[in-house]
């Protein structure tokens with residue numbers, strides 16, 4: 701919880717302080733409402749959420765009984781209710797559970813997998829990693845380094861191997877060994893996006909046709925720094941693949957944490973975890989109440 705708060709420090713500075721300043725006088729005319737709108741926009745929470753919050757504040761101002769703190773609680777309550785409208789996470793049935801982690805280059809996929817493996821293992825789950833970013837040798841080594849930190853097995857082949865073949869290998873071996881969860885690392889070359897999607901689809905095709913009973917899902921990693929751009933990126937992945945959840949990485953290094961709101965709203969996929977640093981423990985379940993508290997309290 702503490703890390704989550706720390707991770708959102710920069711977003712909070714961008715949001716809470718200007719809001720406190722705005723609400724401190726207690727009076728809220730049309731000029732202040734416009735400023736409120738500008739502050740909310742700049743926090744990347746999106747057009748729809750901004751519109752709803754502004755409407756609520758305007759209503760309260762019209763009644764003329766709001767003090768500064770009341771406006772702030774109003775903003776918090778509305779934010780929370782918008783977040784709570786996100787669909788619940790629905791985990792596909794089957795064993796082993798296979799989480800194929802996707803997203804463009806550099807967003808934080810491999811780090812997220814390293815952290816997730818450690819977290820699941822500490823919860824008592826048996827975990828295996830599959831090195832399906834076979835594009836660069838360094839990518840395979842990086843995954844192995846993370847696996848070593850949490851003491852989980854990795855299935856790898858040499859650089860340039862077919863990612864779907866590596867995934868098949870890993871899931872078959874996990875099944876034979878009774879391992880509960882396989883986390884699949886993938887490449888994210890943006891300049892060959894069409895090929896990338898085909899490569900990812902092939903992983904799903906091979907696993908679903910050749911392995912019986914596995915619970916297949918894709919988790920999409922987004923870099924919180926990319927703001928609205930990550931939304932456009934995400935649409936491509938969500939349209940093509942069975943994305944059941946989102947991990948928002950690098951929440952600690954951005955003032956754009958508000959992007960969580962349009963991400964869930966526009967993609968219709970819940971944010972499951974947030975990355976809050978580069979260490980193995982820096983992955984936290986995404987909690988709506990804690991998020992709003994970290995931003996506005």
Ligand SMILES: Nc1nc2c(ncn2[C@@H]2O[C@H](COP(=O)(O)OP(=O)(O)O)[C@@H](O)[C@H]2O)c(=O)[nH]1
Nearest residue numbers: 805806807808809810811949950975976977978
């Ligand atoms: N500050 C911060 N850095 C992160 C986080 N997640 C990943 N990174 C860094 O982002 C860079 C790219 O991460 P990587 O996992 O290799 O991304 P990939 O290309 O998607 O696999 C690395 O330098 C990571 O240390 C995070 O939550 N916070």
Ligand SMILES: [Mg+2]
Nearest residue numbers: 809810833839
């Ligand atoms: Mg990687």
